[in-house]
Amino acid sequence: MKHVWIIAALAWGLAGGAVAAEEVPTAPDFLTRDGFALKLPQAEAVAYHGAFSHDSAGVELTVPMYYGGFIGLVAGVVTHAVIIDSAKERQLRQLQSAADRMLEPYQAILAGITHRELMQQALVRVPGQAGKLIESGDAGDGWIVETLPVFTMAQDSRSLVLENALVVYAAGDPKTVRYRNIVKVVSDPNLFEDPRAYWTENEGRRLKDESTELFAHSLRLLLDAAAVDPAATAKPEKSVRYVDGSKTRVERAQVVRQACGRSVLKTLRGWWMSVPLPVVPPAEPASAPAECQSRYAV
C-alpha cells in the first residue's frame, strides 16, 4: 500500500504539484519539430487505483477543553491538531485502500503491465513522430519527455482514467524544465453488460489495449498542444458535462476543441483533459465521419 502513496506523490511532484493556470508555460512546439525521447520511469509496474470520492472525507472529533492558561491553550491546540491530522491521513489511506480492493480481480493482469510495454506500444500510435524509448538512467539526446502515468478505474469498472504527469527538458539539462503539465484522459464508457468480463477476457488484452490507447492519446495531446490556436486560451470558462463510465461529471474549463464525441479541455489548473461527451441520440443513424473512425481521434 505504501508504494501507492509514493507513486502518487511522485506523480504530483513530477508535474510540479498544483500548477496554476497562469504558471503553465507555452506549448512545446519544439517537440513536433525536433522529435523527442520518452524516458522510462524507474518503477517497472504501472500504477492502477480504484476511484473514490473525497466528498465525504473529514473526521468528527469532540472538542477538547483547553486548560493551563495561554501555554496550556497552545499545547492543547497543537496536540489536538496532531490527533486530527493523523485521523485525516488515516481516513484517506483507508478510503484509498478500500477503493483499491475493486482491483483484486484484475491483479494478475495489472501485475504484468509494465511502463516499458505500455510506452513502447503507445509510441507506435503517435503518428509522424520519431519518439523513442530510453532507459531511466540514460541521459539521451535531443528533447527528453519524462512521464509518470497513473490509472484509476471506476468502482463499477465502467471507466478508466489516466492522469499523466509530463515534464519536458533538453538532454543533459533536466533542471531547466521547458514544459510541465498533467494530461488527463477519461476513457470512453465501458457499456458492456459485464464490464469486468470485458476487461479480463483474453488475459486482459482489452485492459492493456485501453491503457495503451489512453497513454498514446495523452502523448498526442502533449504534441498537439503546439497546434492549438493560442486564442483558445482566451475562450470563456464554462461548466462542461462529460461521461465518466456510468456517471455524468462536470469540469469547469475552456473548451479547446470538440470532435468525434469528445472534448479537449484546458482546466482551471491549466491541465489538458480529454473527455467523452454525453451521447445525444442522432435523429437518424449515421456512420461516423472518416476522421472519427479511430478511437480517441479528437
Next chain:
Amino acid sequence: MRIRLTAALVAASLFLVGCTTPPQRSLPLRSEALASKPKMGVAMSLLPKVDTAFPGAECLLCLAAASMANRSLTAHVQTLSGDDLKQVRDDLAERLRAKGLDVIVIEEPIDLTKLREVSPVQMNFARRDFSPLKEKHRIDKLVVIDISAWGVERTYSAYVPTSAPKAIVRGASYIVDLTSNALDWYMSVWVRKAAGPNWDEPPKFPGLTNAFYQAIEQGKDAVLQPFEQ
C-alpha cells in the same frame, strides 16, 4: 414541594420543546398537484453572498482564528460568480411548459424575509405567507428555488480544521399552493463537493473553484430531476 417541582419541570420541557421548530421533511411531488393545470410561477429567492463558512469553530476566538487562517480562500470565494445557477429557474419553467402548464418566470428574486412568518408552523405548509403573490402575479402555484448558503465550507473542531474545504450549495425547492399556502412538493438541496486530494492552491484555488461549479451543476440537477419527463 414535589408538585411544584414537577410542574416546573413540565413547564420547562414544554418551553424547550416549543423552541424547536421541526424541519420540513421531504415531500414527493404529488401527481395531482399539476393535474388541474394550475397557472404556475417560477421564482428564486434572494441569493445570499457566495462565501466561506467554518462550522465547528464556535467560540469567538476559534472563529477569528479560522477566518484568519482561511482569509485568502475567503477573498477568492467571494469573487466567484454564481450566474450559472440562475439558469435553473428558466430550465425548470421549460420543463413545466413541456408538461402543458401555463408558466410565468418571475424575474425579480423574492426576498423571503419580507413575507409574513406563519404561526404556528405546520408540517407540509410553507413557513412564510406566500398568498400575496397570487394576486400580484396572477398565478395559482409558485415554485420556489431557495438557496440558503453557497460557497465553501470547512469543518472545524474548535481551532483545528477537521476536513479539507469543500464547495457547498444548500437550500430547498418547493411548490406552494397560493390559495392554501400548502406545499405540493418540498425537497432539500444539500450538495457538497471536494476539490480532490489537493485544494490549497492560492490565490485562485482552481480545484475548489472547479468543485464550486460542480456543486452548482449538481444542485441544478437535483432541482430539475423530479420534473424529468
